[in-house]
Amino acid sequence: MDALEALTTRHGVLRFKPKPVEPDKIKAMLEAAIAAPSPANLQPWAFVVVTEPSLTRHIAHYLIHVQKHQVFRALLDMPDDFTVKLMRLYESFDQTPCFVLVCLDPKVDFAQPQHQAALHDWYLVCRGAAMENLMTAATALGLGTRWFGGLALDGGGQPLKDLLGIPPEVEIVSITPVGYHDEPPKERPAQELLDVAGFKRGDSLALTRLLRGKLPLEQVLHRNRW
Numbered sequence: 001m002d003a004l005e006a007l008t009t010r011h012g013v014l015r016f017k018p019k020p021v022e023p024d025k026i027k028a029m030l031e032a033a034i035a036a037p038s039p040a041n042l043q044p045w046a047f048v049v050v051t052e053p054s055l056t057r058h059i060a061h062y063l064i065h066v067q068k069h070q071v072f073r074a075l076l077d078m079p080d081d082f083t084v085k086l087m088r089l090y091e092s093f094d095q096t097p098c099f100v101l102v103c104l105d106p107k108v109d110f111a112q113p114q115h116q117a118a119l120h121d122w123y124l125v126c127r128g129a130a131m132e133n134l135m136t137a138a139t140a141l142g143l144g145t146r147w148f149g150g151l152a153l154d155g156g157g158q159p160l161k162d163l164l165g166i167p168p169e170v171e172i173v174s175i176t177p178v179g180y181h182d183e184p185p186k187e188r189p190a191q192e193l194l195d196v197a198g199f200k201r202g203d204s205l206a207l208t209r210l211l212r213g214k215l216p217l218e219q220v221l222h223r224n225r226w
């Protein structure tokens with residue numbers, strides 16, 4: 001699979017076969033992640049790869065908890081019956097064979113006070129680039145992933161920091177499960193701008209439409225001038 005195909009076919013996966021992920025594939029994903037650009041090449045990231053079953057189960061249960069209470073209920077204000085329906089997607093999530101945590105580890109603090117905010121934004125952006133590289137590489141290797149950032153709504157995932165011995169000064173930014181798919185390929189019908197611009201918290205029908213596809217390029221592209 002070439003890079004373009006991996007980029008355009010990647011989609012969020014929640015159901016995995018329990019089959020372990022080969023160490024050389026994990027290494028290849030991480031090599032792709034650290035190839036991402038970063039401000040002044042400071043590479044303010046660190047990764048935690050978790051494959052030990054007692055730990056992966058813990059992580060899965062924590063993410064399920066955050067998804068239900070912080071993402072579906074608190075953030076999206078989803079009605080209870082819809083939350084129950086969506087939580088069925090997580091029924092086998094605790095069989096996920098591998099999780100990768102992408103963390104902020106600044107390593108050096110050199111910014112002038114007036115540049116701290118800009119640098120923090122840049123760090124955030126480049127960790128996103130590392131995460132996307134990792135997920136794209138996983139797709140190219142036949143593996144599924146899904147970006148979880150919901151732990152930011154739960155105080156930054158302290159239970160995971162405690163579980164994995166992550167130092168206090170290191171921030172967990174995002175997590176992805178990694179494994180072989182156990183779900184059919186997702187259909188991606190073109191969305192309408194209304195699906196995105198018209199979205200309101202608590203509207204489960206609107207959310208269902210929102211989660212289906214992507215906006216056509218022409219709706220987000222401006223040529224030469226806005």
Ligand SMILES: Cc1cc2nc3c(=O)[nH]c(=O)nc-3n(C[C@H](O)[C@H](O)[C@H](O)COP(=O)(O)O)c2cc1C
Pocket residue numbers: 010011012067071146147148149150151211
């Ligand atoms: C910053 C960020 C945070 C996200 N956090 C979550 C999350 O907490 N839970 C979740 O299920 N998906 C999360 N997602 C995944 C998005 O919901 C998903 O990418 C989006 O619905 C588009 O679907 P796709 O990944 O299949 O293209 C997050 C994505 C991003 C970029």
